[in-house]
Amino acid sequence: MIASDLLDVRVLDHAGTPVGWTVDLRLVLDGPPDGMLARPRLHGLVVSPRTRTSFLGFERTTASSPWPVAQLLKAWHRGTFLAHWDDVERVPTPEERRDPQRLAAIVLRAGYVRYDPRL
Secondary structure (H helix, E strand, O other): OOHHHOOOOEEEOOOOOEEEEEEEEEEEOOOOEEOOEEOOEEEEEEEEOOOOOOOOOOOOOOOOOOHHHHHHHHHHOOOOEEEEHHHEEEOOOHHHHHOOOOOOEEEEOOOOOOEOOOO
């Protein structure tokens, strides 16, 4: 699987209710050593209920300039949450994503937790 298989994909809860779109991925460097750094591991998906665009770096708590852009992105991304990778029940296959007749979606398991997406 590559990152583009997960980005800009509709996200549904266990009951099939749309909860948003994957706008970013969170990785952690806690895997086995791979050269100078640890191997990255997928920690979770950042899901936005209102937009399919990225935060452009404004998810960082210290990012506030330029002020109009920061305010616009905060409004667009209201309700955005981080879903841990363990809470993902199903990911669409690349074939499902390419087929325009199918609704390719990531499905979250029942009882998933919405975490704060800010860094």
